Amino acid sequence: MALFLSIFPIILLIYLMVKRNALPSYVALPWIAAVVLIVQLIFFETDITTISANIVSALISVQTPITVIFGAILFNRFSEKSGVTNTLRKWLGNINANPVAQLMIIGWAFAFMIEGASGFGTPAAIAAPILVGLGFPALRVAMLTLVMNSVPVSFGAVGTPTWFGFGPLNLSDAQILEIGSMTALVHTIAALVIPIMALRMIVSWQEIRKNIVFIYISVFACVVPYLLIAQVNYEFPSLVGGAIGLLISVFVANKGIGLAKVENNLDDNAVSKAEVMKALLPTGMLIFILIITRIKQLPFKAMLTSSTEWFSVQLGSLGHFEVSQSLILSLKSIFGSSIGASYKALYVPAFIPFIITVLLVAPLFAMSFGKTKTVFADSLKQTRNPFLALVGALIMVKLMLVGGDGSMVKIIGKSFAEATGEYWTIFASFLGAVGSFFSGSNTVSNLTFGSVQLSTAELTGLSATLVLALQSVGGAMGNMVCINNIIAVSSVLNIDKQEGVIIKKTIVPMVVYGIIAALCASFVIPLFFNV
Structure with a gap:
């Protein structure tokens, strides 16, 4: 009965989100949290x-991802309203007339960078319309962008799926860094195959062979810096890797390196270099602020993370509220328990860099106070549904962790461990994919199943960091078949009633991705890590 009641909420959640009249995650997850509570x-x-x-702790903890999401949406909306996105569309579509070059620059490198900055379905929503505007068929573009937007996802929105998705597990910073490092290695190996499978959605094998040199220059231009950065940081591998990859891909395409020649039908006067530089300034500023506030050798990180108490007050039976000198807001001893939660107001990538970047560059793009205010208000409205989904997920996870060795999570983990033993690494990534399939988010997948994966790893004697890395990879590859993402990109491209067709096509590269992850866990990761 304990096993049945422990796994029942997860099975019910999957059912509610995949049935014919499926419930969205922002409705289903709070209901499931209520079921777990009962x-x-x-x-x-x-x-x-x-x-x-635990519920109060979850309500405080959710402020971290939701403010990151707000900042990412704000930056994206500002880019649209200020004309930045339109300028980038014209520039990216006018670099080289070769269709493979356009697909790799926009569908791969540009989307890679956007995922690192914004995440949450933004890359497909931005890249797909640009490609359709260049004459590519909408349905095939939807499939390509869904498949391409997998490798960078574990470090999307400034690494939110990694550092926040596994936050409730109370891992050390070194463990999270190792998870990120392993995750990046698996994604890098998958990147040798996945972009080719994505391109095949639109172009022929013959065209791929003709342009294979450029394709792999573009792939490596993104994943090499991405892999190297992941060894020392888990926040901006995708953002910086994508930015470097985009610049290299554009430069190489301009020179025609590795590309078959095609008839030139480009407009040389589409957009000036000055306009391009101006449009790239906000993203450049974003990356710069992120880097200087994350490097330990510089003073800014210590300034933003100081835990030295500024003032504190007892809030009756609710708990002890404390504010540090760097505005870390903490509530300790909630209801007299040992449970607490905190929010790093300045260090969480929300106010710095997203909000501050928008406020600094808005005058440069002649954004009036009224227009800027509207952008903020619209962004706030757009965060409502993700907020409800994340609150539900966090309450559910925190309650499932209650009870130590007798917790619901440990009971599920024990059943998985008994069923699979040391072969759990074959299935781990697919559990992560199930999480993002029904939730639409690698972060929510990691929150939902991270504790189950950790429990299973501990009970089977497998490396916890390896199993959690496979969970994160799975959460990323599940984006290809995620109902939410498919509906979002279909809506943007005005594709009607083709969700089933899209899933039938994108599930193949997702399964291939899972096989690659399992092989990496068995043969590649042991060569570089002590697992």
């Missing part, structure tokens, strides 16, 4: 104080 109260007889403390 199970904890009635069957596991958890005291109300512990449950209440």
Whole structure:
């Protein structure tokens, strides 16, 4: 009965989100959180104080990802309203007339960078319309952008799926860095195959062979810096790797290196170099601020993460509220328990760099106060549904972790461990893919199944960091078949009633991705890591 009641909420969640009239994640996840709460109260007889403390902790913890999402959406909306995105569209579509060059620059490198900055479905929504505007068929573009937007996803939105998705597991910084390092290695190896499979959605094998040198220059231009950065940082591998890859891809395409010659039908006067430089300034500023605030050798990181108390106050029975000198807001001893939560207001990548970048560059693009205010208001509205989904996911996960060795998560992990033993690495990535399939988010997938994966790893004697890296890879590859992402890109491109067709095509590269992840876990990762 304990196993049934532990796994029932997850099975119910999957059912609610994939049935004919499926519930969106922002409706289903809060309902499932309520189901877990009832199970904890009635069957596991958890005291109300512990449950209440975990719920309050979840409400504080959710401020971290939701402010990152708000910042990412704000930056994206500002880019649209200010004309930045339109200028980039004209520039990117006018670099080389070769269709493979256009698909790799826009569908791969540009989307790679956008994923690193914004995540949450933004790359497909921006890249897909540019490609359709260049004459590529909408349905095939939808498939290509979904498949391409997988490798960078584990470090999307400034690494949110990695550093926040595994946050409830109380891992050390070194463990999270190792997870990110392993994740990047698996993604890098998958990148040797996945972009080719994505291109095949639109162009022939013959065209791929003719342009194979350029294709791999573009692939390596993104994933080499991405892999190197992931060894020392888990926040901006995709953002910086994508930016470097985009610049190299554009330069190489301009020179025609590795590309078959095609008839030139480009407009040389489409956009000036000055306009391009101006349009790239906000992204450049974003990357610069991120880097200087994350490098330990510079003083800024310490300034933004100081835990030295500024003031504190007892909020009755709710807990002890504390504010540090760097505006870390903490609530400790919630309802007299050992549970606490905090929010790093300046270090979480929200106000710095997204909001501050928008405020600094808005005057440069002649954005009036009224227009800027509208951008902020619209971005706030757009965060409502992700907020509800993340609140539901966090409450669900925190309650499933209650009880130590007798927790719901440990019970599920024990059943998985008994069923698969040391072969769990074959299946781990597919569990992550299931998470993003029904939630539309690698972050939510990691939040939902990270604890199950960790428990399974501990019970089977497998490396916890390896299994969690496979979870993160799975959450990224699941983006290809995620209902939410498919509906989003179909809506942007005005594609009607083709979701089934898209899934039938994108599930093949997703399965290939899972096989690559399993092989990497068995043969590649042990060569570089002590697992």
